[in-house]
Amino acid sequence: MQNFEYLKPTTIEQAVAVLYREGDQAKPLSGGTDLIVQLREGRRSAKFVLDVKKIPELSQLTLNADGSVVIGAATPCHQIYGNAAIAAALPGLMDSCTLIGGTAIQGRASLGGNLCTASPAGDSIPSLIAHHAVCVIAGTGGWREVPVEAFCTAPGRNCLQRGEMLVSIKLPAMPAHSGGAYLRFIPRNEMDIAVASAGVTVTLDGDTITAARVAIGAVAPTPLLIDVAGAALVGRSIGDQDAIEACVAAAKAAAKPITDMRGTVEQRVHLVGVMVKRALAKAIERAQAKG
Amino acid sequence: MSKKIQVSTTINGEPTDFLCEPNQSLLEVLRDGLNMTGSKEGCNNGNCGACSVLMDGRLVNSCLVLGAECEGAAITTIEGIATKDGLHPLQQKFLEHAALQCGICTPGFIVAAKALLDKNPHPTEHEVRYWLAGNLCRCTGYDKIIRAVLDVAGA
Ligand code: FES
Ligand code: FES
Numbered sequence: 001m002q003n004f005e006y007l008k009p010t011t012i013e014q015a016v017a018v019l020y021r022e023g024d025q026a027k028p029l030s031g032g033t034d035l036i037v038q039l040r041e042g043r044r045s046a047k048f049v050l051d052v053k054k055i056p057e058l059s060q061l062t063l064n065a066d067g068s069v070v071i072g073a074a075t076p077c078h079q080i081y082g083n084a085a086i087a088a089a090l091p092g093l094m095d096s097c098t099l100i101g102g103t104a105i106q107g108r109a110s111l112g113g114n115l116c117t118a119s120p121a122g123d124s125i126p127s128l129i130a131h132h133a134v135c136v137i138a139g140t141g142g143w144r145e146v147p148v149e150a151f152c153t154a155p156g157r158n159c160l161q162r163g164e165m166l167v168s169i170k171l172p173a174m175p176a177h178s179g180g181a182y183l184r185f186i187p188r189n190e191m192d193i194a195v196a197s198a199g200v201t202v203t204l205d206g207d208t209i210t211a212a213r214v215a216i217g218a219v220a221p222t223p224l225l226i227d228v229a230g231a232a233l234v235g236r237s238i239g240d241q242d243a244i245e246a247c248v249a250a251a252k253a254a255a256k257p258i259t260d261m262r263g264t265v266e267q268r269v270h271l272v273g274v275m276v277k278r279a280l281a282k283a284i285e286r287a288q289a290k291g
Numbered sequence: 292m293s294k295k296i297q298v299s300t301t302i303n304g305e306p307t308d309f310l311c312e313p314n315q316s317l318l319e320v321l322r323d324g325l326n327m328t329g330s331k332e333g334c335n336n337g338n339c340g341a342c343s344v345l346m347d348g349r350l351v352n353s354c355l356v357l358g359a360e361c362e363g364a365a366i367t368t369i370e371g372i373a374t375k376d377g378l379h380p381l382q383q384k385f386l387e388h389a390a391l392q393c394g395i396c397t398p399g400f401i402v403a404a405k406a407l408l409d410k411n412p413h414p415t416e417h418e419v420r421y422w423l424a425g426n427l428c429r430c431t432g433y434d435k436i437i438r439a440v441l442d443v444a445g446a
Contacts, residue, residue, distance in 0.1 A: 001314040001315075003313070006296060029357075029360075032356065032360075036356075037337060037355070049313070049357075051359070053360075101337070102340065102424045103406070103422050104337075104343055104425050105355075107346075107351045108355065189424075190421065191424050191425060
């Protein structure tokens, strides 16, 4: 592996000062399941690796009294789904956390890492978008917040500027009678990269959908929030097939996939429609089960 | 170029200090620095699980952990699985069920299976298969491995 210096900042101020001074030659390290591989294979270079897990804000996992949740950017997946109250509060995100890699990867991999890696197929991103998640960013110039749907800007790129670091992810409480789900299509049973994926959240009033949010992954340069797909469902009954088809059609129309070794454009557009439909059905089922 | 880092850990219950380069993985430290060659390098990128160890009780791929990250951590490797009195039940059942051929994947499977049984002593077959999905075997096929683990679990 290339040579670098290993630093272990304990405060945000220390970390962003190095990130500012060294620019893209300084890389924050949380679980390392992407970064260490990229450094080893020469796909990224760094003179400084900043292990940020000792910074308390980056390792937090907080369920607030109002039901909102704050997840540190470096908090590993197993800790997130291992917290029963948080798992129940964020069903779509839990689908993602339990299917990123295998057990050993989940022991290390973090949501912050998944976001900063900014893969079009990042499994946590569509469900974070569906859950209205917001990125909390610290920088030498101050703090700012960016909705998750605006965080990734291109494959492998994100909106962080020189001297900025992702600190945590804030998720609002889901309203009563809400549910969420994330589904992806992969050719195997487990442990693969999504060919197409969808994260959906819904809120019900009886049989009527009062709010819906639909996000798709692996079918565009970045995961996408599809406002029109969610809007097609609002005010409609859960059994309204026309509304469901309009939602699916909107998601397929927004998909701009590429053909690669994992799938063709046609297959991915078709699959993303199937994923949206099934994730929606699951989200509705969960909303009803919660009562 | 880079200065070596001194790291204090506990490995298989023994306080162990080592020096490592900032860019050395825990797997390299174990194999090349400490001559503990039980943990294997299959892929060196997090796909195969041959390098599985426990870090503070959590299953991790040691090829994806820097040695420097282990300061203060308790590490369990395959060398720490057997007891003074003999083989761990998992090791015994892997032998009885012939759950290995070349054996490269076996240390990883045993460490991973131990992590599961420590947490969940009576897993279902489904739970065993999903837990071990990050461990790849290219010779034996998975059925014998799963049967060995289930046998230990008393299923
Ligand atoms: S060698 Fe570590 S996962 Fe393959
Ligand atoms: S026994 Fe050879 S890889 Fe599993």
